[in-house]
Amino acid sequence: MTETSERITGQREGEAGGTPPVIDSAFARWLADRAGQVLLGVREEMGYADGKALKAAGDRAAHDLLCAELARWRPADAVLSEEDDHSRVAWQDGEHSTVRPERLGSNRVWIVDPLDGTREFSEEGRTDWAVHVALWSSDSGLPSHLAAGAVAMPARHRTLATDYPPAYPPLPIDNGSGGLIRIAASRTRPPAFVTTLAEEIGAELVPMGSAGVKIAAVINGEADAYVHAGGQYEWDSAAPVAVALATGLHASRIDGSALKYNEADPKLPDLVVCRKDLAPRLLAALQRHLP
Ligand SMILES: Nc1ncnc2c1ncn2[C@@H]1O[C@H](COP(=O)(O)O)[C@@H](OP(=O)(O)O)[C@H]1O
Numbered sequence: 001m002t003e004t005s006e007r008i009t010g011q012r013e014g015e016a017g018g019t020p021p022v023i024d025s026a027f028a029r030w031l032a033d034r035a036g037q038v039l040l041g042v043r044e045e046m047g048y049a050d051g052k053a054l055k056a057a058g059d060r061a062a063h064d065l066l067c068a069e070l071a072r073w074r075p076a077d078a079v080l081s082e083e084d085d086h087s088r089v090a091w092q093d094g095e096h097s098t099v100r101p102e103r104l105g106s107n108r109v110w111i112v113d114p115l116d117g118t119r120e121f122s123e124e125g126r127t128d129w130a131v132h133v134a135l136w137s138s139d140s141g142l143p144s145h146l147a148a149g150a151v152a153m154p155a156r157h158r159t160l161a162t163d164y165p166p167a168y169p170p171l172p173i174d175n176g177s178g179g180l181i182r183i184a185a186s187r188t189r190p191p192a193f194v195t196t197l198a199e200e201i202g203a204e205l206v207p208m209g210s211a212g213v214k215i216a217a218v219i220n221g222e223a224d225a226y227v228h229a230g231g232q233y234e235w236d237s238a239a240p241v242a243v244a245l246a247t248g249l250h251a252s253r254i255d256g257s258a259l260k261y262n263e264a265d266p267k268l269p270d271l272v273v274c275r276k277d278l279a280p281r282l283l284a285a286l287q288r289h290l291p
């Protein structure tokens, strides 16, 4: 194996782990971890002098790794990835009726975001970026048909996945002052309505990058909720939502309806993920902000 192929595959010759797990949820974890190692390698190799080039190289290397391994180990399955989603381009161009992606005829679709939190990936010292790997299956009886999901946070040496769903987050300690609700929000472009919502319900915003890292923060109990609106795509949320649902958290559109994946148009512009006890209060407050 050459140095270049080692960087692309994230695998050293003779290294254990070349054969992935058969169970889909463990495979998702394995795959997300592999792409995460590749991304750490890209960061190390390129440094941070040219952020644009670093983002592009990271996106491409992780995407190539995910696609190669999915083609090798799950050849019958379809893939929806941020990096080569032609349906998104078609929708943006307004050619709605002419495009019917092949994945719509597949029972099993891997929805992947090779690098979520691309901006943070390109900034030295930041750890709030992730690799998302989810499996949508028409046969799955699980909510949103998300049969498996993994969110690797390589710079944090942490991966959350549905093979071992994390424990339900502990209730925040009430220090007698009521305790503010902590809402995880984009550090670079928090939607205006989230700031207003926070004021209305007496919440504080906890800024961080990456949708996956924000949902992981809710899963870990570092935040009480992630609320987003104004634009996003299926790959930004499929994997972390799969883990959140497996953990027992609430995840829905901001109008309370179910999150749907593997739709013709991959836009999924809003969502709320939170502890179950907070959901009625947040959804009621969100009513005032529905488009
Ligand atoms: N208004 C918007 N439209 C489209 N995508 C958005 C968006 N706001 C956030 N996102 C996407 O959601 C992810 C998390 O964003 P943020 O860190 O700002 O909260 C990012 O994914 P990528 O890094 O994969 O592009 C970002 O592109």
Ligand SMILES: [Mg+2]
Pocket: 113, 115, 116, 117, 211, 235, 236
């Ligand atoms: Mg993303």
